Amino acid sequence: MSQFKLKHNRIGVLTSGGDCAGLNAAIRAITYRAIQEYGLSVVGILASTAGLLERPVRYRDLTLENVDSAYLRKGGTVLETVNKGNPFEYPMPDGSLKDRSAEAIEGFQALHLDALIGIGGDGSARILARLAKEGSIPFIGVPKTIDNDLAETDFAIGYMSAVEVAVDAADRLQPTAASHRRTMVLEVMGRDVGWIALASGIASGADVVLVPEIPFNIDKVCAHLRARHARGQNHALVVCSEGVRLASGQTVSHAFADGEIRLGGVGAAIADLIARNTGAETRVTVLGHVQRGGAPCAFDRILATSLGSYAVDLVAQGKTDRYVVWKFGQLTSVPLDAVAGKTRGLRLDGQLVHTARRVGICLGD
Numbered sequence: 333m334s335q336f337k338l339k340h341n342r343i344g345v346l347t348s349g350g351d352c353a354g355l356n357a358a359i360r361a362i363t364y365r366a367i368q369e370y371g372l373s374v375v376g377i378l379a380s381t382a383g384l385l386e387r388p389v390r391y392r393d394l395t396l397e398n399v400d401s402a403y404l405r406k407g408g409t410v411l412e413t414v415n416k417g418n419p420f421e422y423p424m425p426d427g428s429l430k431d432r433s434a435e436a437i438e439g440f441q442a443l444h445l446d447a448l449i450g451i452g453g454d455g456s457a458r459i460l461a462r463l464a465k466e467g468s469i470p471f472i473g474v475p476k477t478i479d480n481d482l483a484e485t486d487f488a489i490g491y492m493s494a495v496e497v498a499v500d501a502a503d504r505l506q507p508t509a510a511s512h513r514r515t516m517v518l519e520v521m522g523r524d525v526g527w528i529a530l531a532s533g534i535a536s537g538a539d540v541v542l543v544p545e546i547p548f549n550i551d552k553v554c555a556h557l558r559a560r561h562a563r564g565q566n567h568a569l570v571v572c573s574e575g576v577r578l579a580s581g582q583t584v585s586h587a588f589a590d591g592e593i594r595l596g597g598v599g600a601a602i603a604d605l606i607a608r609n610t611g612a613e614t615r616v617t618v619l620g621h622v623q624r625g626g627a628p629c630a631f632d633r634i635l636a637t638s639l640g641s642y643a644v645d646l647v648a649q650g651k652t653d654r655y656v657v658w659k660f661g662q663l664t665s666v667p668l669d670a671v672a673g674k675t676r677g678l679r680l681d682g683q684l685v686h687t688a689r690r691v692g693i694c695l696g697d
């Protein structure tokens with residue numbers, strides 16, 4: 333492969349936004365490809381843009397000696413991450429917001445890097461793409477998010493591992509539901525989209541799956557559950573996404589001490605509605621951050637290895653300011669603005685929705 337002339341033969345990598353399973357597998361692939369194929373050195377910037385704002389900049393060298401196959405299995409990110417502290421609107425102790433982007437760019441320049449590979453979701457893509465543009469930093473984005481809501485890629489790193497966790501939880505809920513003749517409501521993450529809910533619902537044989545993309549009618553949900561009971565099946569599983577809106581049009585969220593409002597709790601509201609309307613005994617499980625932790629599933633290891641190594645190829649070819657994506661089973665890349673700040677929900681005419689309907693899963697509509 334013809335190699336573009338780099339000035340420092342040194343590239344940087346960081347992880348940004350919420351963590352997920354598979355980040356370390358991507359870091360390993362970037363390190364291996366850069367060193368083995370192109371003779372580059374690799375610098376891991378710690379704590380994303382927060383690390384670039386510190387002096388000295390926080391980083392660690394990534395080498396063949398300190399990055400090994402254990403990274404494939406390791407949860408979290410060895411580079412740490414942040415999902416707040418946008419350098420363009422950095423929250424200051426007095427409550428004001430300050431533009432600290434010039435400091436982040438200086439931090440990058442202090443490391444003498446030819447390019448930056450940022451592993452992140454749509455929010456990170458927006459911030460990192462802008463930072464890269466303003467600092468003339470050649471940039472490649474690698475998609476990750478358990479929510480799987482990044483535009484242009486069929487799969488983001490972390491999504492399938494989160495689905496595996498949800499399926500495992502559902503598999504554990506079903507026997508106890510059957511033993512007690514209960515309706516179990518499993519609330520999963522996903523923010524404004526229902527990818528985790530629908531995929532895990534199909535894989536675990538849920539009776540009802542509620543997602544933000546499809547407004548639900550509680551009468552239809554309860555009619556579906558009553559019909560199931562009438563057939564002698566006295567237990568049920570309802571999977572709902574945390575971003576589902578109630579009849580009021582509102583999501584259920586909680587204001588935390590740091591001022592952030594985070595989704596959570598819609599499962600309890602839905603369980604209550606079901607109990608009142610059907611008389612069924614209901615229980616709720618909120619999976620939360622366990623969906624982000626633990627070892628990545630095999631698919632995420634393969635995806636992370638593919639996307640990470642391909643990102644290095646693009647840097648070596650001088651084909652930067654792009655996002656690497658997995659589309660129709662192929663690795664390819666798209667311009668940054670096709671991904672930055674964009675989200676991709678479930679399509680109502682998409683395969684997952686069709687598959688769910690084909691096997692009789694009630695989607696609440």
Ligand code: F6P
Nearest residue numbers: 350415477478479521522523595
């Ligand atoms: O975007 C990933 C995600 O895990 C969402 O599914 C969830 O709503 C959110 O992040 C939780 O964020 P935090 O880690 O800040 O609690």
